[in-house]
Amino acid sequence: MLKKIYLALFLFAAFACQAHPRISSNVEGSTNLQPDAKQSVVARELVNLIENFHYKKVKVDDDFSSIVFDKYLKALDPGKSYFLQSDIKDFEKFRTTLDDDLRKGDMSAPFYIFNVYQKRYTDRVNYALSQIDKSYEFNSDEKYTYDREDMPWLANSAEADALWSKRVKYELLNLKISSPDQDKNKKTLKDRYKSLISQSTKFNNQDVFQTIMNAFTETVDPHTSYFVPNKAQEFNEELARTFEGIGARLQLENEVVKVAEIIPGGPAYKAKTLNVNDRIIAVAQGKDGEFVDVVGWRIDVTVTKIKGPKGTVVRLKVIPAGQELSAKPKIVELVRDKVILEEQSAKKTVKTVTSD
Secondary structure (H helix, E strand, O other): OOOOEEEOOOOOOOOOOOOOOOOOOOOOOOOOOOOOHHHHHHHHHHHHHHHHOOOOOOOOOHHHHHHHHHHHHHHHOOOOOOOEHHHHHHHHHHOOOHHHHHHHOOOHHHHHHHHHHHHHHHHHHHHHHHHOOOOOOOOOOOOOOOOOOOOOOEOOHHHHHHHHHHHHHHHHHHHHHHOOOHHHHHHHHHHHHHHHHHHHOOOOHHHHHHHHHHHHHHHHOOOEEEOOHHHHHHHHHHHHOEEEEOOEEEEEEOOEEEEEEEOOOOHHHHHOOOOOOOEEEEEEEOOOOOOEEOOOOOHHHHHHHHOOOOOOEEEEEEEOOOOOOOOOOEEEEEEOEEEEOHHHOOOOOOOOOOOO
C-alpha cells in the first residue's frame, strides 16, 4: 500500500517567471540560484490541484502560507546553526505572501531565502576551516549544544563564530577519542568541511524547488508529496519494488546518515551486522577500497555510494546505535544484492460481513 499520494506534473510550457518586487534576486556571496519558467508553471498548477482536486479541498491562504514559511525555514536550517536573527526578521515579509506568490508562479521569495541560507552555510563552514589549526586543550569544563532546534536563532555573527568555534573543538575531541593523532584528526576534519563546501556548490534550482514544494505539500497533509524528476525516478524504483544495494533505508540526522530501517530479506538483514539507528560516517568500495568520509554529505550522494550492482562489496564505518559520535566505529562489510520490497507488494484479504 502506498504511503503517500504523489503528484506527477509533466508540464513543458514556457512562461516567464517575474521577480518579486520586494526583493533583489541576488545575494552577495552566494551562488544565486534562480527559478526557471517550468517551475513557475508547476507552482501555479500545484496550487490549482491542491485547492480544486485534492480530497481535502485545502484553501491556500495567508494561514496556509505561514505554515509553509515555517516548514521551509526548518527544512533549510533545522539545527538553527546558519541563519541569523536578522535574516529571519528580513524573511518575515514573506510569511503571509507565499500563497499569493505560488498562485502567480513567482518563486523569487523562496529562492532568495535559499540563497541567503547558502551564503550563511558557506560562511560558517569557511570560518570553521579557519579554526582547525588553532591549538586546543581538552581539560576545561565547556558545554556545546549540537542540536539547537528548540533554541533561538543566532543573534549575530559573533554568536555564530562562538558556536562554530565550539563545534570545531567538539568534533576534534570526538576524533581524538578515536585516535590520539591530532594532526591526522585535523586533516580529517578539514577534509570533512571541504567536502561540505563542495557538496553545497552542487545544489541546483531543482533542489530548491523540491524543498519549497515539500514544505507546501506537507502543509496539506503528511501523505501528499511532490517531487522533481530525479525523485520521481526513485519513486519508480519503489513502485518496481526492487533495487540493488544493501537493503537499508537511510535518513539524514544532524548531518550524519542514520539507518532508519533494515529491509527484510536484504543483505543487511541477513548479515545482522547493521542495526536501526546506526550512523554511517564513511564508505569504501570493495574489500580494499579507501574509506571516504561522508559526514555532512547530501544523503542522495551517500546513497549513491552505498548502492551498487549485485555481487559487489561495500564497506561501511558505523557508529553503533546509542553511542556517541566519538565512539570507535566498527567496520561493516556487505555484499550488495537484489532487494525486494515485500512490504510494498499488493495484498488481499477476503472478509464476510453480516449486517443486521
